[in-house]
Amino acid sequence: MSTVPTGQPDVSDEELLSRYREHNDIAAFEQLVHRYERELYSYLARYLRDASLAEEVFQTTFLRLVEKGKSFESARRFRPWLYSIATHAAIDAIRHRGRRTTTSLDTAHDLGDGETGTLAGLVADDRMTPADEAQADETRRRIRAAVDALPEDLRSVLLLAYYQGLSYRETAEAVGIPLGTVKSRMHTALKRLGLALREEELSQGGMI
Amino acid sequence: MNPEDMIGHLLNLLDADEQQHIQHCLEHDARAKSLCQKLACRLAVLSVDRVEVTPPQTLAIRTCQRLRIVIESHRSDA
Numbered sequence: 078m079s080t081v082p083t084g085q086p087d088v089s090d091e092e093l094l095s096r097y098r099e100h101n102d103i104a105a106f107e108q109l110v111h112r113y114e115r116e117l118y119s120y121l122a123r124y125l126r127d128a129s130l131a132e133e134v135f136q137t138t139f140l141r142l143v144e145k146g147k148s149f150e151s152a153r154r155f156r157p158w159l160y161s162i163a164t165h166a167a168i169d170a171i172r173h174r175g176r177r178t179t180t181s182l183d184t185a186h187d188l189g190d191g192e193t194g195t196l197a198g199l200v201a202d203d204r205m206t207p208a209d210e211a212q213a214d215e216t217r218r219r220i221r222a223a224v225d226a227l228p229e230d231l232r233s234v235l236l237l238a239y240y241q242g243l244s245y246r247e248t249a250e251a252v253g254i255p256l257g258t259v260k261s262r263m264h265t266a267l268k269r270l271g272l273a274l275r276e277e278e279l280s281q282g283g284m285i
Numbered sequence: 286m287n288p289e290d291m292i293g294h295l296l297n298l299l300d301a302d303e304q305q306h307i308q309h310c311l312e313h314d315a316r317a318k319s320l321c322q323k324l325a326c327r328l329a330v331l332s333v334d335r336v337e338v339t340p341p342q343t344l345a346i347r348t349c350q351r352l353r354i355v356i357e358s359h360r361s362d363a
Contacts, residue, residue, distance in 0.1 A: 103356060107349045114348075118340035132341055136348045143352060143359075213333050220334040238298055240335060245298045260289035267292060271327050 090155035098146050106146075109155075110139055117163055120241050124167050124233075126225070134170050138163040157250035160237060164251065223273040231266040238263050286310050286317040291324050 088105075090112070096105035117138065121131035141162050149158065224232060237248045238259065245263070249256045286307075293299040294307040310317040 101360075103353060106352065107345075110348050110352070111345045114340050114345040115337055118344060119338040122338040128341070132344060135340075135344060136351055139348055139352060140355060143355060217334045220331055224334075239296065239331070242296070243298075244300070245293055246300060248298075260287075260293065263292055263298075264289045267324075267327060267331075270331065274330065 090159075091151070094146060094149060094155055095151070098149065106143070109142075113159065116241065117159065120160070120236065121163060121167055123240060124164070124236055125170070126221075130170055130174070134163065134166050137166045137170070141166060154247065154250065157243065157247040160241070160243065160247075160251040161253065164233065164237075219274060219277055220270070223270050223277075226273065227266055227269060231262050231269065234259055234262040235266040235270075239267075286314065286320060288320060288324060291317070291321050292328070295321065295325055295328055 088108075090109060093105040093109050093112075096102040114135075118131060118135050121134050121138075122128060125131050125134065138159070142159070145162065149155075224235065227235065233252060234248055237243045237251055238245060243251060245256055245259050248263075249259045252259070254262075290299065290303060290307055294304060294311075297304070299307065307317075311321055
């Protein structure tokens with residue numbers, strides 16, 4: 078039975094992977110799984126817009142890491158490599174299902190212990206009033222629709238750099254494109270989002 | 286001053302030397318400062334959606350259990 082590792086925050090991701098590769102230290106590998114549980118799941122849930130598929134792809138990503146771990150080049154950084162594998166696994170999952178899933182983050186799903194709720198509800202700030210929350214939900218809905226409408230090459234850069242906080246350089250490594258292309262895609266994605274959100278406000282008669 | 290690097294500066298996506306360069310520009314160039322403020326407003330609109338999604342309970346533990354089965358089976362095959 079696996080348990081939550083006590084964790085060694087000073088140990089780098091690369092060192093943990095090296096311990097697994099060189100000494101078959103499964104506990105070190107498991108520490109990576111725990112370390113990236115929230116961050117990677119969050120990325121996949123946003124990328125796939127489907128909670129159950131995100132969970133499946135999260136597990137697939139680490140299974141692939143086990144397979145590919147031996148070929149990891151020690152000069153590489155773990156985090157962009159992890160995102161590269163996760164993104165490819167997500168693309169494969171979408172292809173396997175034959176469509177980009179439309180199960181929304183607002184769809185009710187099992188939260189465990191018999192509770193159900195929505196992902197949007199999970200991210201709501203509990204200090205907000207119901208009116209604030211409704212407004213924030215509406216803004217999030219509009220932003221997500223605009224992000225989903227972006228071409229895939231812009232969307233993937235935006236998700237990695239803006240939402241996940243990967244540096245431009247890490248994003249370039251994860252996606253496998255030049256650094257300058259990452260920068261220009263990020264700028265284009267933000268411009269298009271700004272335009273899309275403004276157009277929607279205009280169509281709704283809102284203020285710019 | 287290009288907007289790509291300014292966005293990178295605002296989101297802390299740049300290498301340390303680039304970050305320092307932008308900081309220097311912002312202190313000495315009013316146009317750069319104005320561009321920075323404009324881009325910061327654009328990013329602020331999006332920030333309401335920049336939140337982590339909570340994973341399902343015990344996701345990591347269940348993943349580790351699956352991994353152990355796979356790793357053990359690889360070892361027994363070897």
